């Protein structure tokens with residue numbers, strides 16, 4: 386059996402609102418994406434994960450769909466979408482749709498019908514109030530507050546895992562499921578490259594037992610929707626915050642891969658969560674990353690997305706932005722799995738630096754603000770926290786150049802630009818042969834070219850080292866050794882004894898590193914044995 390195409394492909398996530406605005410209304414749109422496809426082709430990506438472009442009131446920025454078969458007018462039309470798919474295909478890039486089927490918008494026709502007591506009532510999850518008239522149980526929504534909202538007309542409550550504007554669909558209802566599979570087939574027939582399935586671990590829930598993730602019917606439901614793509618050569622990526630190495634194989638029976646967050650969660654305070662990141666701890670992060678490398682399932686590999694801080698801010702060096710962005714790219718993309726680049730990451734964009742509450746747009750951040758203020762937090766502390774951990778921090782527009790609005794729009798952007806657009810932008814970085822883009826575009830090509838990157842066995846090295854990430858990939862007697870300094874400072878790395886002298890550098894123009902003896906390397910260290918002192922050491926060695 387030949388390996389699936391996504392083993393050799395690199396993905397790129399487009400958050401359409403902030404990618405490129407074609408008509409000056411300040412909102413990125415589909416024609417804007419099409420206009421920048423040559424950038425993605427130069428980067429060498431094989432597919433785009435397109436965050437939702439469906440009709441939506443945007444209560445959760447498109448993750449609240451009001452019509453699955455229509456495009457939001459601010460993003461364009463179905464013709465624009467078909468044109469994007471065709472133009473992408475001409476560049477060997479597939480368009481993977483973000484599919485949100487755990488819930489719809491409260492503005493979906495089904496929910497209006499349900500509120501009116503029509504035949505779609507049971508498309509959603511309704512329960513009678515508790516004896517005291519309150520919510521049926523104590524379940525909480527992800528964005529704060531109860532997961533139940535009362536419908537005054539019927540007196541019943543509906544369930545919503547996210548905002549009240551995102552009622553959960555009732556997956557126990559076969560008529561509802563039939564509508565979803567019809568809709569999926571309709572998109573597949575348009576020639577899309579597959580689906581990224583939003584919060585797919587939630588669709589088997591049992592609210593009466595308080596179960597949301599990994600519910601009793603989860604894999605039966607996933608198997609049913611998988612029928613829509615049976616026999617089609619498409620990529621399916623299941624977003625699953627709850628998946629573990631033990632449960633992953635169940636997902637992988639039907640999906641190409643899970644998009645799991647173990648390394649993200651490992652960086653959070655175990656009790657207080659993402660707003661309380663732990664001090665960076667590479668041994669802990671590596672343990673998680675390496676554990677997943679041993680999974681029987683194919684991996685997805687990523688540092689960031691539209692819900693997470695920017696890669697270089699979350700994991701990189703403050704002092705060496707470019708070098709650490711390159712090193713992070715390198716260690717991620719040479720692991721086993723399909724790497725994903727979040728828009729702007731390919732030029733080392735950083736977290737936003739908002740200074741004022743009025744600059745935030747995300748419902749989760751704004752809800753949390755209310756909760757925090759009520760608890761007595763001061764605004765400056767909140768804003769600093771939101772810049773570091775909130776979702777808007779990575780949702781600011783792509784900086785295409787140093788011009789007004791970063792070349793994103795000729796109008797007023799819907800959200801403030803990110804940090805330092807004059808310095809950190811696509812044009813500047815692409816002009817630098819040692820820039821971030823140069824490294825990413827090399828990595829996408831190396832993955833296509835070298836079977837060892839796609840198929841090689843993975844062995845994590847030196848897991849307790851606090852500064853260096855190191856591992857090998859092995860295939861048919863060949864060894865690829867990956868060693869990168871992820872710290873702010875020069876390091877001396879003493880490689881395990883069984884690594885011998887390098888014979889070939891992986892990256893053109895870099896000398897092989899002798900891994901038979903300790904070598905000193907680092908950001909700015911003159912004694913590093915690579916000709917490029919300001920980057921990660923790489924070597925391809927023969928045992």
Ligand code: TEU
Nearest residue numbers: 445448485527547583584626659692776
């Ligand atoms: O995210 C799933 C999810 O649970 C996140 O809301 C996550 O908990 C949060 O971002 C952590 O801070 C997906 C989408 O990626 C996200 O944008 C949506 O808001 C959410 O589903 C609901 O559709």
Ligand code: CA
Nearest residue numbers: 406408412414
């Ligand atoms: Ca626009």
